[in-house]
Amino acid sequence: xxxxxxAPKGTVDIVPGVSEKWQAMEAVFQSEAELNGFREIRTPVFxxxxxxxxxxxxxxxxxxxxxxxxxxxxxxxxxxxxxxxxGAVRAMLENGLYNAGYPVKLYYTTSCYRYEKPQAGRLxxxxxxxxxxxxxxEPAADAQVIAMALSAFRRLGLEDVGLQLNSIGCPQCRKxxxxxxxxxxxxxxxxxxxxxxxxxxxxxxxxxxxxxxxCSEIAKGAPKITDYLCExxxxxxxxxxGYLTELGVEYELDPGLVxxxxxxxxxxxxFPSKSLGFALGGGGRYDGLVEEMGGKPTPGxxxxxxxxxxxxxLEAQKAEFPEPTxxxxxxxxxxxxALKKALALTDALHKCGVPAxxxxxxxxxxxxxxxxxxxxxxxxxxxxxxxxxxxxxxLKHMKTGQTKKISIGEGFVDDYLTASTAQEDLSx
Ligand code: HAM
Numbered sequence: 525x526x527x528x529x530x531a532p533k534g535t536v537d538i539v540p541g542v543s544e545k546w547q548a549m550e551a552v553f554q555s556e557a558e559l560n561g562f563r564e565i566r567t568p569v570f571x572x573x574x575x576x577x578x579x580x581x582x583x584x585x586x587x588x589x590x591x592x593x594x595x596x597x598x599x600x601x602x603x604x605x606x607x608x609x610x611g612a613v614r615a616m617l618e619n620g621l622y623n624a625g626y627p628v629k630l631y632y633t634t635s636c637y638r639y640e641k642p643q644a645g646r647l648x649x650x651x652x653x654x655x656x657x658x659x660x661x662e663p664a665a666d667a668q669v670i671a672m673a674l675s676a677f678r679r680l681g682l683e684d685v686g687l688q689l690n691s692i693g694c695p696q697c698r699k700x701x702x703x704x705x706x707x708x709x710x711x712x713x714x715x716x717x718x719x720x721x722x723x724x725x726x727x728x729x730x731x732x733x734x735x736x737x738x739c740s741e742i743a744k745g746a747p748k749i750t751d752y753l754c755e756x757x758x759x760x761x762x763x764x765x766g767y768l769t770e771l772g773v774e775y776e777l778d779p780g781l782v783x784x785x786x787x788x789x790x791x792x793x794x795f796p797s798k799s800l801g802f803a804l805g806g807g808g809r810y811d812g813l814v815e816e817m818g819g820k821p822t823p824g825x826x827x828x829x830x831x832x833x834x835x836x837x838l839e840a841q842k843a844e845f846p847e848p849t850x851x852x853x854x855x856x857x858x859x860x861x862a863l864k865k866a867l868a869l870t871d872a873l874h875k876c877g878v879p880a881x882x883x884x885x886x887x888x889x890x891x892x893x894x895x896x897x898x899x900x901x902x903x904x905x906x907x908x909x910x911x912x913x914x915x916x917x918x919l920k921h922m923k924t925g926q927t928k929k930i931s932i933g934e935g936f937v938d939d940y941l942t943a944s945t946a947q948e949d950l951s952x
Contacts, residue, residue, distance in 0.1 A: 535647065557631035573603040586607070586785065590640055628659055655827060688775070690791075692782055729749075787812070788808045854905075855870055902944075905920070
């Protein structure tokens, strides 16, 4: 039988050596979210397809072209989540999280699935860190959400990230805007792609983020939403900018930024990487979404950050990551009785939080020492009949070669801790 050794197109394995970078990156985002009062939510990887049609919108690229949708064995249509917001809204409503008081603040670290053409920075299984906040209509909430993402980027040492900001108004101001867009695009109808033609009637704003070169060129000259904002939306947007300035956040206004998902209202934003040429994340307000999904009218907002892309950006600038946990002590053994002892001593070290290991592959002593070297163990010990009889063994510092005899009986852990502390003092 042929070996199956290739992952599906557009997916990647996160292997040891890289997974530690992910852990470090996720820890920063999670701690930043928790500093801001957000708490973790985990939702299913698949949901009823209807959920995404209603929230993301049936004229979006995500719904029209990219969803992994299938019928389960019970004949229900389900979809692998293409993004995290819809599931978070559903779970907030289903679990009555609003009962704990507004604002409800949630964060998640998840994989998402989009059937896109794989290329640098574009995967079919992508990973996002996201936050969602419910019940806060105030522009200060927009500022807090944006500032916390930037603060996490700063903590990661990410240099190449900007902030583009826009307001796409509310359904009220959008009525006039849609009219203007329809007029503009109808006059250029014969140049639009087929998808955009179908969007012209149903949702002309979606033409603005069409990826086809011709449509996007035409979209450049289209009317701008910012010229159609109602007074309330205009005032809200001004206040968001005021708060951001207060927080020392620099931004660039981009009246062409509309985002690719239908649920947005008012503030929208993206974090572009200038050198990589794509967005590391994006988000905005969705004040109508909770109601659209059957809840009481509740404002909402949040962001999704593309972790795969953020890691690319960090690696491109050669950012430093914390060292992976390293084996402190490798206890080599000769013979069954010694292995039993090595296993027990390793276990005793683990209980005190010391990373330790012993031979699990029935290797000879030489091969065990080679392995200890490979995993960069700081110390080694060798247990054989002599050591078992004496109740003592040499703790060897691999770099300096210095050894210290320590008990392998009752006082083992204490002896180890004293000897290793003394060793470290000597060598540094
Ligand atoms: P989004 O802009 O579709 O927003 O995705 C957020 C981020 O996910 C993007 O900026 C990008 O970094 C990353 N991303 C998207 N697609 C891919 C892909 N195919 N490969 C690699 N990375 C990708 C949302 O998903 C919204 N749910 C964000 C949000 C939360 N808005 C409010 N709350």
